[in-house]
Amino acid sequence: MFAALYVNGHLFTAAFSLAMALAFALSALRVPGARSDFWFSSIFTLTGSGALVEMLLVTHPSLWWARGYLGLMIILYLTIVIGLHDTYGPDVLSRGERRWWARGVIVYAIWAAAIEASLFSGAFDHGATRTPELWGVRSTVCAVTVSGYLALQAFSLANLVLLGPLLLRRGPRRGERRMVAVPILLAPLVAVHEILVAFGVGPSIPLGGYFTALAGLVGAFVLAERFRALAHGGSLVGHYLVERRIGGGGMADVFAARRIGSGDVKRVMRRVALKRLRPEFNDDPAFVHMFLDEARIVARLSHPNIVTLHDVGQSRGELYLAMELVDGPTLSRLLKVSRARRRPIDPDVAAEIGVRLADALAYAHAAVGEDGRSLELIHRDVSPQNVLLTVDGHVKLADFGIARSALHTVHTATGVLKGKLSYMAPEQIQGLAYGQQVDLYAVGVVLYELVTGARPFEGDSEQTMLRDIVAGELQRSRALERAPEALRQVIAAALDPDPGRRPAGARSLHAQLVPLRDEAQARAKLQTLVQLAMEDDERQRQQEDSTVAERRLN
Numbered sequence: 001m002f003a004a005l006y007v008n009g010h011l012f013t014a015a016f017s018l019a020m021a022l023a024f025a026l027s028a029l030r031v032p033g034a035r036s037d038f039w040f041s042s043i044f045t046l047t048g049s050g051a052l053v054e055m056l057l058v059t060h061p062s063l064w065w066a067r068g069y070l071g072l073m074i075i076l077y078l079t080i081v082i083g084l085h086d087t088y089g090p091d092v093l094s095r096g097e098r099r100w101w102a103r104g105v106i107v108y109a110i111w112a113a114a115i116e117a118s119l120f121s122g123a124f125d126h127g128a129t130r131t132p133e134l135w136g137v138r139s140t141v142c143a144v145t146v147s148g149y150l151a152l153q154a155f156s157l158a159n160l161v162l163l164g165p166l167l168l169r170r171g172p173r174r175g176e177r178r179m180v181a182v183p184i185l186l187a188p189l190v191a192v193h194e195i196l197v198a199f200g201v202g203p204s205i206p207l208g209g210y211f212t213a214l215a216g217l218v219g220a221f222v223l224a225e226r227f228r229a230l231a232h233g234g235s236l237v238g239h240y241l242v243e244r245r246i247g248g249g250g251m252a253d254v255f256a257a258r259r260i261g262s263g264d265v266k267r268v269m270r271r272v273a274l275k276r277l278r279p280e281f282n283d284d285p286a287f288v289h290m291f292l293d294e295a296r297i298v299a300r301l302s303h304p305n306i307v308t309l310h311d312v313g314q315s316r317g318e319l320y321l322a323m324e325l326v327d328g329p330t331l332s333r334l335l336k337v338s339r340a341r342r343r344p345i346d347p348d349v350a351a352e353i354g355v356r357l358a359d360a361l362a363y364a365h366a367a368v369g370e371d372g373r374s375l376e377l378i379h380r381d382v383s384p385q386n387v388l389l390t391v392d393g394h395v396k397l398a399d400f401g402i403a404r405s406a407l408h409t410v411h412t413a414t415g416v417l418k419g420k421l422s423y424m425a426p427e428q429i430q431g432l433a434y435g436q437q438v439d440l441y442a443v444g445v446v447l448y449e450l451v452t453g454a455r456p457f458e459g460d461s462e463q464t465m466l467r468d469i470v471a472g473e474l475q476r477s478r479a480l481e482r483a484p485e486a487l488r489q490v491i492a493a494a495l496d497p498d499p500g501r502r503p504a505g506a507r508s509l510h511a512q513l514v515p516l517r518d519e520a521q522a523r524a525k526l527q528t529l530v531q532l533a534m535e536d537d538e539r540q541r542q543q544e545d546s547t548v549a550e551r552r553l554n
Contacts, residue, residue: 017048039083124148352522356395444494
């Protein structure tokens, strides 16, 4: 009777595991961003196969089936390590950590190949078997030698070393990873039991097949999350449904998303730009404080030329900012399209963009805290990547992630440069004390790039470029020479290496630029350029979608 229960139980767990394997394969094919579910499908295929082989050890005693059982265990453990690192590694490990773990996985794979070769050559059992019995159930297993016992035990316990930190670390998908951790971290203990049976310790028979029932149950919970994502068409972060990635910087990624309502307001949705701190920085206090500092700063700013902050939150260990979604390209994208089309940006359009940036900076520089004191705010990262353009020709300054203000709780370490090198003022590069004039200098670099299509300092090496920036030796440009004299003077003043000779403030820079453009005409031209950039982006997206579709068909 017990033998029949044992066999039927393993048939059930095998069928359950194979059903889960099929479900994960469907998830990988249907759920956006769930391609790594193919690894879960492979894992459940191996666990189901292991349950079937374990059943055969009872019904069809054979040395080769016994070796096959241990061989499948080795392949299963290797697949789990590779699959879970591919699935969760990008979420919680930094690039450096991923390289370190990749080397560990390679060593583990070589170790697995050596064990497989030794196992099937007979080095671990010398062709002998033993038949343990429990409650009338008899099973055939390899008579594992001491060397085989030690190698198999060490291999199974190494699994804990490679997966424990990955599954238990804080960060994105923490709840899912903890669910997965339950069977994964218990699996080596089950392996200890199986190997002890093969080594001849204790009267028990292999019971690992039953363990797949627990793994299958956890897999069902993971799948529920997958199908919830499928039902919504994307992943959920707090109350926001992520649609697609639209950009990123040094410490955060930005996604187009929309807020999901509930109850009577379920159909009322707001589209936002969701800025998420990258997984490798979620446990770093310096980056967390910097991210929250940006929220504190932007929450105090309300200006038509500054991107608005809507919400701040934390979801499953992830910090995020929900900000105004600007329907249009970045200025860097506009410059790239302009260069590709060999269609220079008109000086009056450059002046219009400069006017809007100066207006935004004048407001930000004058911002005060709740106590009425100046925030002494410096953006420190004014660059085309952080200037957003709308379809109707509006200009928005974004990304106060490395801004300096009186609200800051984290300060830059001595000698550490913050910002993009090409847009940094000489005093920043030299490590001298600096003020809000560095933002005006960055606007000068942007204006020069808009008028000429190139940056003002483009040395053969970084050292040459730094030397030219400090000396104020601009690149000679025919395009700049063709620009109106008044605009050239404004750019030259903003790029003066001596901050004392630059415009007195953003309001002064704004006043100098206003007479240099016809607002209506400049806005109309800017709208045309934005439209061209968006059409170019749409063509690229269609080409990428076609490429992905072709790969799937092949």
